[in-house]
Amino acid sequence: MKQLRSQQWYAGQGRDAYIHRAWMRRGLPNDAFDGTHPHVAIANTASDLSPCNAHLTEVARSVADGVLAAGGVPLVMPVPSLGETQMRPTAMLWRNMSAMAVEEMIRGNPIDGVVLLGGCDKTIPALLMGASSVGLPAVVVPGGPMLTGTFQGVALGCGTDVWRLSEEVRAGTLSEEQFTRSESAMIRSRGHCNTMGTASTMGLLAEALGMVLPGLAGTPAPDSRLLEGAHATGRLAVELVAADRGPADVLTKASFHNAIVTLAAIGGSTNAVVHLLAIAGRLGIDLTVDDFDRIGSHVPLLVDLQPAGRFLMDDLYRAGGLHAVLREVRDLLDPAALTVTGKPLVDYLDDADVWDREVIRTIAEPVQPDAGIAVLRGNLAPGGAIVKPAAATPELLQHTGRAVVFDSIEDLHARLDDPDLDVDPSSVLVLRGCGPRGYPGMPEVSNMPMPKKLVEAGVRDMVRICDGRMSGTAYGTVVLHVTPEAAAGGPLARIRTGDLVRLDVPGRRLDVVGPDGAPVELDAREPAPAALASFAAPARGWERLYVDHVQQADTGADLDFLVGSSGHRVGRESH
Known part of the structure; x- marks a missing residue:
């Protein structure tokens, strides 16, 4: 068995190894340091100020249980959390900073693999960017959408109905009192937005890229099956370390091809373009904005979800979920693309049935025939x-x-x-x-x-x-x-x-x-x-660094000095 990376910290009888082990002996047994138990970080973006991610601490416990069950050592590692609805001037300003922090925390700590917990818009892109730069075995657990709330008998879509209702107030067709009353109805449960917004899009695309346990993306946040999938992901993370299967083995040009097809078929967010370009840039994959038009513009829209349609994310889940959608466009997918399990994505589509043809249409009768990004x-x-x-x-x-x-x-x-x-x-x-x-x-x-x-x-x-x-x-x-x-x-x-x-x-x-x-x-x-x-x-701080080094949208708006991978070796490996 290949020596675990964490043994660079823990192996031997020298002073440095003593310090590394001693400070971690707060409940860990002796055999946690013997080189047979992978140390798996759980990169957790939970925060009370990122309300869509607040439940991820519970999810992290299920991941940890799975890591332990598979013989690993789980280690929760908080990383920056970006609350889309809360952060000013815009959460996108901090995506690259979060990605940088994720990269440095993975590289700088004695870990062998990482489970990435994200939900709100920028968190999954930042996690994937950072993990891709380091290259250690990694897998994503999307936090999942909230359940559908209703107001005056009508289902509310997060975000989409904010824009709609606010315009009705401006038009004088809805009172400000009614508008305010709709607030508590819109956010019914834990989880991120229930429309096909950026959070839902990036959760589903993370699976289309192959970086999620197949079948897990899109599971509603309050659904017990999310915790079941989190446990299974913890077990999978230990297997990934044993197989030495990192993001570069999964995230290939074929994977991004499949993500672009998926983006069109689900009617996903335009923000996915800038995020996918940035992730590809970290891996050195030649992906351009024109690929989105070339590959995806003539893919039909099959999912009838807000904002392009009528339904919401828990409807998509009960109708068959992502795999049911991908089975409809299977002929458009690249069969060479692998998932974190080591098997091709297309291998998981054979038994994907559609249970509601109003929500998931056939390729012959789509919501729209040519729905991809132009x-x-x-x-x-x-x-x-x-x-x-x-x-x-x-x-x-x-x-x-x-x-x-x-x-x-x-x-x-x-x-x-x-x-x-x-x-x-x-x-x-x-x-x-x-x-x-x-x-x-x-x-x-x-x-x-x-x-x-x-x-x-x-x-x-x-x-x-x-x-x-x-x-x-x-x-x-x-x-x-x-x-x-x-x-x-x-x-x-x-x-x-x-x-x-x-x-x-x-x-x-x-x-x-x-x-x-x-x-x-x-x-x-x-x-x-x-x-x-x-x-x-700006005169100082992150904003100054950002303005001086940020690239344009057509290459993903990453910082110029962060493009490309950096590996997992630490520059100075002892203190």
């Missing part, structure tokens, strides 16, 4: 921009309208509801200064609210363009991740109110055009002074 290019997005057709108004996917430009989020808030704002339903709302560098952190603001006077007139969707992101629970005809962002010298900084913007999703174009329809030469213009003044200019 990548746009043009003089407004030379590095690319993305749009999610499944969440858009079909009539707006080919549209030309007059730009109404906002130089910052503050500018948007100050002017959007001005009754004198020169805007009509055919206008194109443009918000800049919201990219990775400009905000900083690329906030979820691209799904701008409709101007109040248009909401009151019944308008519920318009073409919107931004260099930021949008919540995976949101909907609408939103072009986002515009690259390069305005703060990186992109042409978004040069567009003006009154310019004609032409969106052509079928043609994959996004352009500012003249009256004759020809693209305008934007490079000849100077950037808008108000936009330049709004860009972030």
Whole structure:
């Protein structure tokens, strides 16, 4: 048997080994250090300030029981937790910091493998980025979605119905008192958002990538089967160490192919694009934003879930779950992709039945025929921009309208509801200064609210363009991740109110055009002074480091010095 990595700390009779063992003898038996019992860290993102992850401490206990049952030594290792609803200015600002902390905690501690516990949006991406950089055997346990709450007899989707109900308040069709009453009904149980938002998407994609015990992703957080699966994952982690099977053995180009197919079939969040690109970057896998269009744009949407459809995550679970969806698109999957068990993903699909054809459609009768991410290019997005057709108004996917430009989020808030704002339903709302560098952190603001006077007139969707992101629970005809962002010298900084913007999703174009329809030469213009003044200019701390080193959305918005793997060796292996 290959020597366990943890023995670099514990083996021998020297002073350093003495110190390492002695300080850990707080309940561990002698044979915990004899080199036959793998030490498995449980990277836990539980936090009361990340309410969607608060239950993960209970999940960690089940993982620990599984590790013990398999002959391992479980060690809970708290890591940074990012609460999407709580953190300011945006949780995305801290994803790379969390990934860095995960990487360093795995590398710097005497462990042989790791179980990654995540749920809320950025936690699973950060865990996978960090673990992939180190390369030790790793496996993910997704925390699972909450159960469906109801208000006035109607099921509520987390996030999606926040946007819907808040617009109804602005339109005067729902009272503020009723809106407030819906709060306690929306969050019915432990778990992350129950729509196909970023949390649900990344939990399912972690399994599509092969990094989750097959069949576990999507299990509702309060369901006893989550704890059963957590126990089994703890046992699996010990097996992974014995097999020396790390993320690089599972996460291959074939795995990312399958994740992109899955993203389209489930109607997943646009945020998955930037997260998958970042994870691939840590592994040195040649994945580009164009792969999402090439592989996924013509994959049918099979899952009828909010925000693109009607149902919610516990409906998907009872209808057959992820494997039932993947069985429908099996011919589109790469059969070479493995899972953490060492077996191909497709081997787990034979017995995956669909129990509700309203929730999971057939490939012959999908919710939408071509639902994957579309990548746009043009003089407004030379590095690319993305749009999610499944969440858009079909009539707006080919549209030309007059730009109404906002130089910052503050500018948007100050002017959007001005009754004198020169805007009509055919206008194109443009918000800049919201990219990775400009905000900083690329906030979820691209799904701008409709101007109040248009909401009151019944308008519920318009073409919107931004260099930021949008919540995976949101909907609408939103072009986002515009690259390069305005703060990186992109042409978004040069567009003006009154310019004609032409969106052509079928043609994959996004352009500012003249009256004759020809693209305008934007490079000849100077950037808008108000936009330049709004860009972030932090003087210290993480924000300064982030702004100085963050890459653009088309490569995953990771820090330039974190791209690639680093291995598990510690630079100085004794103190």
